[in-house]
Amino acid sequence: MKNKSEHPIITVVGCGMMGSAITWPAAYNGCKIRFVGSPLDGEIIAHARATGEHLTLKRPIPAGTEYYTVDQLEEALEGADLSICGVSSFGLDWYLDYVIPRLPDGVPVLSISKGMIHLGEGKMISYPEKMEEVAAACGKKNIDFCAVGGPCTSYELADLDPSCVTFCGRKIELLREIRDLFEAPYYHVSLSTDVRGVECAVALKNAYALGVSLAIGMSYKREGREFEHYNSQAALFGQAVREMRILLNLCGGHPDNIELGAGDLYVTVFGGRTRKIGTLLGTGMSFKDAMEALKGVTLESIAIAGRTVEAAKSLESLGVIKADDLPLLYHIGRLLDNETGIDVPWKKFEKEIY
Amino acid sequence: MKNKSEHPIITVVGCGMMGSAITWPAAYNGCKIRFVGSPLDGEIIAHARATGEHLTLKRPIPAGTEYYTVDQLEEALEGADLSICGVSSFGLDWYLDYVIPRLPDGVPVLSISKGMIHLGEGKMISYPEKMEEVAAACGKKNIDFCAVGGPCTSYELADLDPSCVTFCGRKIELLREIRDLFEAPYYHVSLSTDVRGVECAVALKNAYALGVSLAIGMSYKREGREFEHYNSQAALFGQAVREMRILLNLCGGHPDNIELGAGDLYVTVFGGRTRKIGTLLGTGMSFKDAMEALKGVTLESIAIAGRTVEAAKSLESLGVIKADDLPLLYHIGRLLDNETGIDVPWKKFEKEIY
CATH class of the missing domain: 3.40.50.720 (NAD(P)-binding Rossmann-like Domain)
Structure with missing residues (x-):
């Protein structure tokens, strides 16, 4: 300077x-x-x-x-x-x-x-x-x-x-x-x-924090009260880390940035607005109704999730990835497009590592 | 079968x-x-x-x-x-x-x-x-x-x-x-x-969940009530993911296993006993006093943390790693050995990535 x-x-x-x-x-x-x-x-x-x-x-x-x-x-x-x-x-x-x-x-x-x-x-x-x-x-x-x-x-x-x-x-x-x-x-x-890597890691956490929060709403719904289960949150957290690593690689970022991304995902799950929309969607509310319920709140995570889904779909059409590589992101995308209610594709998270 | x-x-x-x-x-x-x-x-x-x-x-x-x-x-x-x-x-x-x-x-x-x-x-x-x-x-x-x-x-x-x-x-x-x-x-x-990789990732989370929980106790102490801050938890979470990736590599496990490790770390931070001991240590209590307070509780995480610190010190003596590669694990080790009270080595978490 x-x-x-x-x-x-x-x-x-x-x-x-x-x-x-x-x-x-x-x-x-x-x-x-x-x-x-x-x-x-x-x-x-x-x-x-x-x-x-x-x-x-x-x-x-x-x-x-x-x-x-x-x-x-x-x-x-x-x-x-x-x-x-x-x-x-x-x-x-x-x-x-x-x-x-x-x-x-x-x-x-x-x-x-x-x-x-x-x-x-x-x-x-x-x-x-x-x-x-x-x-x-x-x-x-x-x-x-x-x-x-x-x-x-x-x-x-x-x-x-x-x-x-x-x-x-x-x-x-x-x-x-x-x-x-x-x-x-x-x-x-x-x-x-590594500007690209850092920005990619921290941007993605917005979309995925919404994804992890879905389990909070699912738990509230099942219990009929504000009671949290953590196995399902952790399952979504692990899947989020998996998909963030894939996207980080596609952006050309250094793999170490997942450390930032994971910490950032953690804090954002507890961070207020993103958690709120994810929780509402998790209870089965449509995106339209959830946005109505949170009227007036600016949701950066929604904008970022939408943009990331759009980029992923472009990559899919180019043959670089398959839709099943990013099942959580795609589900978030369908939720935000009002195409579906909550229906986590658990089976698609299963993998075999040799 | x-x-x-x-x-x-x-x-x-x-x-x-x-x-x-x-x-x-x-x-x-x-x-x-x-x-x-x-x-x-x-x-x-x-x-x-x-x-x-x-x-x-x-x-x-x-x-x-x-x-x-x-x-x-x-x-x-x-x-x-x-x-x-x-x-x-x-x-x-x-x-x-x-x-x-x-x-x-x-x-x-x-x-x-x-x-x-x-x-x-x-x-x-x-x-x-x-x-x-x-x-x-x-x-x-x-x-x-x-x-x-x-x-x-x-x-x-x-x-x-x-x-x-x-x-x-x-x-x-x-x-x-x-x-x-x-x-x-x-x-x-x-x-x-990849048996080694899976087991290494999930074993390590025990030690590191204790590490993340330290921030809960620090927050309680500062606020004088059971109030949680998340920036500090997330900072420890990110550092934990960093050190788990290093240890996973040293064990010969596949890097993808960090996805399991991160999910497992997440659930364990909310998992009861490990969180309790980490929280007590975070408030400034000595390990001896914390174990006294939790009398009768078996703490697998303590055994695993101790064993991991021991292995890391062996690797350090062989010149494979430096103590500063794993500052959070080493701090956990010192806490468990009653060598120190809570004093998170934040400065050592700072890094420069080119």
Whole structure:
């Protein structure tokens, strides 16, 4: 990073829960934090200005944080040592169209938005790769796009629960500099230059956490009360790990990334919204009814699952995989398309290993 | 299997929770089940005879099950198509010394006892391999020892929660025949001829489930109440998967077995006794005090963790691995040796992947 001062300036664009929480350890380390609300974050910024509290995280924001609205984006980016892309998957298009052309060249970006984009014919690329493309098309050739993976929910990070994450990007030296800004006694950062692998592993966990949660709903349904069985959850968890390893390989990621993926899957099964939709589907509710029941909740996992199913089907049509290679993902796909109610293809999970 | 009748006879030696529960699906399929109590199972057999209920599973035993005491072992094995080794790790020596010499030659064994034995110098073999050796030494060269791996707790199996397990053994044809006895709408069986890999994966999960549970205790301690955080659990889960992959490789097992190991780790974190000891250690209690608090509880995970640490240290002394390759396992080892209280080596979990 150029011009790194004693108190580096970090500008977050998109101040949802994770975009905000990740600044806690940086503030702890003495960084100066600037929040820029996306067009969807107006209330969060107004509430923060008035109370010093984060509206959706429901926790006090570290003292010294400065607040900007979207029309003040350029001002907020002025002099920044690092910017953070803090939007969710649903804000990605806005970030690509509106923010990237306004980013100062030469200032690296750390993205908390995680995911893969299906380019057709089964080819998937990661968000940082996409950002890089868009920036290059704007003539900004000196922005390094890095990203955060690994099991970390925002509210627990804000509560200082010990977390282990991975920063990925093309340049290990830069990643080390960025790590120095965030590394804290409760925030542990591994590094990886395998951007595709890290992003693929952590994106997939969204779809599969929904898959594991199906067993929770099945158990509730059978017991007639909120009682969990774990054999069936574990069976789906094992199958999820199996299919994630297959997809990771298809994306060209390093096999070690399954360690991230498994940890991330674990935390997401306990993570709120994805668990809720999976549980409702597991009780036998249709996807349509489940979405109705969870009205107003943004479900990134649904978007990611849909995109992954679409990519898998492309690969199937190209003969690269067979539908039976990914029976859990395909079942999730059929659930989300309202083609079926819960009917886990247990028999298809059986295999023979020689 | 020779002489397989329409209602094959399965004799279980050792009628603890899992040895018994695995007969539920076989009874469902029309097999005739014989329970033989080990010297530790006297009360279980007496209670079953008197009430038809399993004393420790606390569930009714399928009708038609016959009960034998240990002095009736030969009678119970007479005409059996398959026998099950139903003892835990703690009963293994008794099984090797007393039962194996009395097994009818030519009748295969399916073992629910899972684990690895450290032969010194870091070399580990699986229980079925050890049983094979002992049987050969008794002149019984035609007993095939197969084993069960995969995420499955006994009480949930007895409750018919959908479960996916793996039977492993040297002969795929025999495994298919055994699968036919057990496969049920709620009990799904994969097969593997990679005995070492399956057994290694499922044995390791005992030690690592204790490791993941440490975060539960840490969270309770910090919050002053039974409140769980998941970032830290997921961080330990990811590190556990990492170390299990390393150990699986060192044992010579197929890398795919991590799928079993991860599922098994998941179910064991929710599995009762191992979670309890890990949680107590996580609150800062010494191992000595934690064992005192859980008096009378047999903890297979402790025995397995100790054995795995011992094997790892042998490998370290041979220069095959470094202590820092397995920081979580080594911390578990120090906790169990009363050398330290909880002090998770988070920094050592950090890595750089190129």
